[in-house]
Amino acid sequence: MHELSVCQALLDQVRETARAHHADEVGLITVRIGPLSGVEPDLLEQAFTIARNGPLTSSATLSIELAPVRIRCRDCEQECEVRPNRLLCSACSSYRVDLISGDEMLLARVELQGAGPSQNSPDPERKPSHV
Amino acid sequence: MCETCGCSIPDHKHPTPADHHTVEVLEGLMSANDRAAAHNREHFDRGGVLVINLMSSPGAGKTRLLEETARALEGRASMAVIEGDLETENDAERLRRHGIRAHQITTGNACHLDAHQLHHALHEFPLEHEGQTTDILFVENVGNLVCPAAFDLGQHLNVVLLSTTEGDDKPAKYPVMFRAADLVVISKADLLPLLDDFSIDHAEQSLRGLGVETPTLTTCAGKTVDISTWIEWLTDQLDRHRNNTQEQAVANQ
Numbered sequence: 001m002h003e004l005s006v007c008q009a010l011l012d013q014v015r016e017t018a019r020a021h022h023a024d025e026v027g028l029i030t031v032r033i034g035p036l037s038g039v040e041p042d043l044l045e046q047a048f049t050i051a052r053n054g055p056l057t058s059s060a061t062l063s064i065e066l067a068p069v070r071i072r073c074r075d076c077e078q079e080c081e082v083r084p085n086r087l088l089c090s091a092c093s094s095y096r097v098d099l100i101s102g103d104e105m106l107l108a109r110v111e112l113q114g115a116g117p118s119q120n121s122p123d124p125e126r127k128p129s130h131v
Numbered sequence: 132m133c134e135t136c137g138c139s140i141p142d143h144k145h146p147t148p149a150d151h152h153t154v155e156v157l158e159g160l161m162s163a164n165d166r167a168a169a170h171n172r173e174h175f176d177r178g179g180v181l182v183i184n185l186m187s188s189p190g191a192g193k194t195r196l197l198e199e200t201a202r203a204l205e206g207r208a209s210m211a212v213i214e215g216d217l218e219t220e221n222d223a224e225r226l227r228r229h230g231i232r233a234h235q236i237t238t239g240n241a242c243h244l245d246a247h248q249l250h251h252a253l254h255e256f257p258l259e260h261e262g263q264t265t266d267i268l269f270v271e272n273v274g275n276l277v278c279p280a281a282f283d284l285g286q287h288l289n290v291v292l293l294s295t296t297e298g299d300d301k302p303a304k305y306p307v308m309f310r311a312a313d314l315v316v317i318s319k320a321d322l323l324p325l326l327d328d329f330s331i332d333h334a335e336q337s338l339r340g341l342g343v344e345t346p347t348l349t350t351c352a353g354k355t356v357d358i359s360t361w362i363e364w365l366t367d368q369l370d371r372h373r374n375n376t377q378e379q380a381v382a383n384q
Binding site (some may be wrong): 109 | 150151152153154155156157158159160161162163164166241242243245277278280281282302303304306307308310339340341343344
């Protein structure tokens with residue numbers, strides 16, 4: 001169960017976004033999760049109710065958009081939706097395929113309260129602190 | 132007094148719809164871990180070290196394979212190991228008894244290693260030690276086929292062990308882990324004649340079912356030892372890594 005770690009990382013990211021926009025509170029957080037990301041949506045929701053307690057996010061809610069598993073065949077170029085443990089081309093059964101969707105683990109949108117639209121965005125040059 | 136709800140909290144404000152706005156972020160949830168992993172990778176590349184993240188379920192034979200690997204590589208390449216376990220120094224001590232430089236990370240209750248933990252470990256366990264450099268660093272991850280797959284550590288390659296006592300349908304059951312593998316090692320292959328429920332063909336079909344071309348090889352590192360194909364793969368990867376590092380160094384000049 002690594003969803004709590006993922007959820008803490010999500011909330012750190014959300015708080016950083018909220019601070020960059022001088023928001024007082026965070027409302028709806030939308031994430032996009034694919035079955036091949038290794039994150040279980042139900043467990044993420046449970047972890048969220050524990051992890052949200054803290055500055056800016058204590059009344060936040062979580063919405064999870066589920067991404068389908070889609071592949072493109074390298075042999076016949078067919079695109080199809082498949083099960084997460086059966087990634088074979090539905091037209092020619094080849095295993096030589098590229099994943100085009102299904103392993104996402106993205107923070108899509110954050111609804112902020114008490115903040116005017118701002119041009120500030122988090123510094124893209126952030127680096128991990130070297131301790 | 133608050134004019135909206137009548138409470139006595141000074142400066143109590145209720146957000147109005149105009150106060151709401153939505154920000155598009157579209158950033159990976161693991162971006163903090165991924166930044167730390169990229170930092171680790173830079174560190175490894177500067178030192179010319181090939182780093183392999185070894186993952187499997189508990190008891191698939193990761194530590195035993197490393198003991199035999201050190202024996203086989205002696206005089207050819209130097210290796211070090213960072214061990215991840217929930218508790219105990221047992222595995223690191225086992226490796227040290229075989230003369231292998233090893234460092235233990237105990238994760239407490241955490242079911243995986245992350246890039247920050249590895250970064251901290253590298254501060255305590257330098258890759259250059261008493262004038263001796265490290266050619267290959269193995270990270271022996273926590274025995275678990277689920278969680279470690281989600282965390283980049285800064286490794287160059289992922290190797291997943293599947294032991295013959297586990298069942299040949301493991302790739303279909305744990306697709307995220309097996310899709311992350313650059314090599315699948317079928318370990319404890321000397322037990323195959325005793326088992327009626329593990330077929331190498333089935334294991335490979337189960338792996339291909341995940342839409343990957345990942346190579347597989349077999350090892351045994353118990354009473355019978357045969358790890359020749361693994362050592363061949365490993366030295367091949369080390370040569371490739373050295374060439375890439377040299378090309379990169381020339382390109383940066």
